[in-house]
Amino acid sequence: MNPSSLPPVTHRSNRRLWLWALLLTPMLLLVVLAAWVASCFHLGSDARALRNGLMKASGIEWRQRITLNANYLTFGAVRAGLSCVRLDPGARAALQSVRSAGVGIYQVTSGTPRSDRAAMLAAADSAMTGRGWERVVGVMNGKDLVAIYVPGKNASVHNLKCCVMVFNGKEIVLVSARGNLEPLVTYALNQPGLCDQAKWLAQR
Amino acid sequence: MKTMIRYPLAIAVLTAGFGCNVLAGPPPGQVDFGKFAPPGDGGQFVEVQINSNLLSLAARMVEKQQPDAAKLLRSVQLVHVNVVGLTDKNRAELEKRVQQIRHDLDAQGWDHNVAVQDKDGQDVGIYTKTRGGEALAGLAITVIQPKEQVVLINIVGDIRPEQVAALGDKLDIKPLKDVGAALKDAAPKEPAPKESAPEN
Numbered sequence: 001m002n003p004s005s006l007p008p009v010t011h012r013s014n015r016r017l018w019l020w021a022l023l024l025t026p027m028l029l030l031v032v033l034a035a036w037v038a039s040c041f042h043l044g045s046d047a048r049a050l051r052n053g054l055m056k057a058s059g060i061e062w063r064q065r066i067t068l069n070a071n072y073l074t075f076g077a078v079r080a081g082l083s084c085v086r087l088d089p090g091a092r093a094a095l096q097s098v099r100s101a102g103v104g105i106y107q108v109t110s111g112t113p114r115s116d117r118a119a120m121l122a123a124a125d126s127a128m129t130g131r132g133w134e135r136v137v138g139v140m141n142g143k144d145l146v147a148i149y150v151p152g153k154n155a156s157v158h159n160l161k162c163c164v165m166v167f168n169g170k171e172i173v174l175v176s177a178r179g180n181l182e183p184l185v186t187y188a189l190n191q192p193g194l195c196d197q198a199k200w201l202a203q204r
Numbered sequence: 205m206k207t208m209i210r211y212p213l214a215i216a217v218l219t220a221g222f223g224c225n226v227l228a229g230p231p232p233g234q235v236d237f238g239k240f241a242p243p244g245d246g247g248q249f250v251e252v253q254i255n256s257n258l259l260s261l262a263a264r265m266v267e268k269q270q271p272d273a274a275k276l277l278r279s280v281q282l283v284h285v286n287v288v289g290l291t292d293k294n295r296a297e298l299e300k301r302v303q304q305i306r307h308d309l310d311a312q313g314w315d316h317n318v319a320v321q322d323k324d325g326q327d328v329g330i331y332t333k334t335r336g337g338e339a340l341a342g343l344a345i346t347v348i349q350p351k352e353q354v355v356l357i358n359i360v361g362d363i364r365p366e367q368v369a370a371l372g373d374k375l376d377i378k379p380l381k382d383v384g385a386a387l388k389d390a391a392p393k394e395p396a397p398k399e400s401a402p403e404n
Contacts, residue, residue, distance in 0.1 A: 118242040136258065140242050140249040141289075155261050181265060189269035 040074070041067050043102045047163055047176040049127045050149070051104060054165065054172060057123030058115040062106045062172070069102035093187035099159075101177040108170050117145045117167065124165060133163065143169030157181050231281060233333045233342020233360040237305060240288050240298075248289030248353055256281045272370055279339075280361035289353050298354045302346050305356070306331075309344055317389075325350040332387075339364045340387060363387070 043051065055062050070078075079095055087095070108115075117140050125135055128149045137148040145167040150160070158180045166173045230236070242249035263277035288298060309331045310316060318330035327348040335341040340363040347355040369384025 121242070134253075134255075136252065136254055138249070138251040140247075142246045150258060153257065155257050157261060157264050160261070185265040186269075189266060 036071075036073060039071055040069055042069055043067055043104050043174065044069065044100075044176050046128070046131055046133065046161075047102055047104065047174050049131055050124055050163060050165060051106070051172070051174055053123040053127030054120050054167070055106070057119045059119075060112040060115050061109040063109050065105040065107050065171070067102075067104045069100075071100045075099060075101075090187060093183045097181055097184040098177060098179045100179075101175070104172075104174040106172045106174075114169070117143075120167065121145060121147060128163070157185075231341065231360050232335070233340070233358075234282060235284075235305070235309065235342065235344050235358045237284070237286055237356045237358065238301070240286055241294075243289050243291045243294050245291055247291050247294075248287060250285065250287035252283065252285040254283040259283070272367070276363075276367045279363050279367060280359060282358070282360040284356075284358040284360075286356040287353055290350070295350075299348055299350075302348055302354055302356070305344075306346055314342075314344065317386075335362060343387075 042048075075095075075098055082092075082095065121138055121140070124147055125138075128135065129152075132152050133149040134152040135147055135149050137146065139146040145165075147165045149163040149165075155161075159178065160181050161178045162176070164173075164175045240249070240251070259277050259280050259282075263274040266277070267274040288294070290298060306316075306329050312333075314331040314333050316329065317332055318328065320326070320328040325348075327350075329346045331344040331346075332340050333342040333344075341360070343357075343359040343363070345355070345357040347353075349355070365384055365387035367384075368387055369381055372381035372384050
């Protein structure tokens with residue numbers, strides 16, 4: 001065996017590895033970028049389940065108007081980008097609190113009959129409770145329907161999830177958010193007029 | 205041999221624990237108002253249910269800045285509110301149901317602290333369930349507004365009237381002070397300690 005023949009083989013295989021890495025890295029980055037862009041236009045799985053339950057129970061046709069979703073990466077980038085900018089303390093607290101958020105707006109197509117809001121609420125409850133969420137608020141008044149859901153267990157100040165649904169007879173607005181409430185609550189409680197505002201609310 | 209004893213023992217303990225949990229049932233201050241169907245014709249319907257999980261979360265949030273409020277929030281296990289709009293279709297049924305709830309509360313030994321019936325037909329009932337003469341295990345409020353709605357509120361916990369009043373004093377919120385005072389009045393007074401006879 002001739003030992004001097006080994007080094008050129010290693011060199012060649014290393015070079016091939018580098019070539020593959022150079023080729024694959026941009027492709028991988030492109031795939032990640034495409035996935036990130038796609039995720040910006042899709043709601044999270046819980047909000048999707050809520051939307052599907054609502055639409056199925058309504059028995060009418062819906063048209064998607066807008067769906068936007070900002071995940072950890074997006075909010076992280078925004079936070080990093082705005083870290084050097086002078087912001088209102090309230091806005092900064094809000095920015096620090098939100099970790100991810102999604103909004104979906106869906107419109108009733110024209111000429112469809114009035115939907116059964118009680119059935120819609122029941123379907124929304126069923127879809128969400130099956131996924132470990134519970135409804136804390138449910139309101140129906142006139143054409144309006146509002147429901148707020150939070151996780152049934154493991155709710156924590158640092159990682160609180162919330163899903164809100166509003167239906168006004170023409171449109172459904174779905175908002176899902178996850179965040180760390182501590183900065184926002186600290187900001188709110190440090191406001192000098194808090195007691196006066198609490199008093200005003202209590203008087204009402 | 206040890207394993208043979210350990211497994212059945214563990215299963216028995218777990219089963220007994222589960223059985224106890226099932227048998228424990230809801231806390232004494234909780235009232236089951238039952239399910240309400242939303243009224244048709246766009247009538248009003250509100251349902252709020254905030255459990256101990258969320259309340260303790262809220263307590264943790266305000267703990268540093270408002271320790272009294274956090275203490276009060278920790279003492280509450282459940283807040284349940286139902287508001288159902290009255291229509292010609294559901295009026296009779298709902299009024300009957302509220303009367304049944306009041307009857308059940310009386311039968312279950314709740315104290316009927318306030319009963320108000322005004323000229324407009326508004327009918328308010330406030331019930332409390334005490335725990336050990338010092339704290340309230342539950343508060344139930346039933347309101348019938350004949351032309352508008354039925355309101356049912358249940359607050360469950362280990363609520364000490366002085367906590368509510370102290371928070372009202374600290375934040376200078378009069379309604380909270382009033383509620384604290386009303387709860388103090390509602391709570392049964394402990395018998396005054398007997399004066400010890402002078403030793404001869």
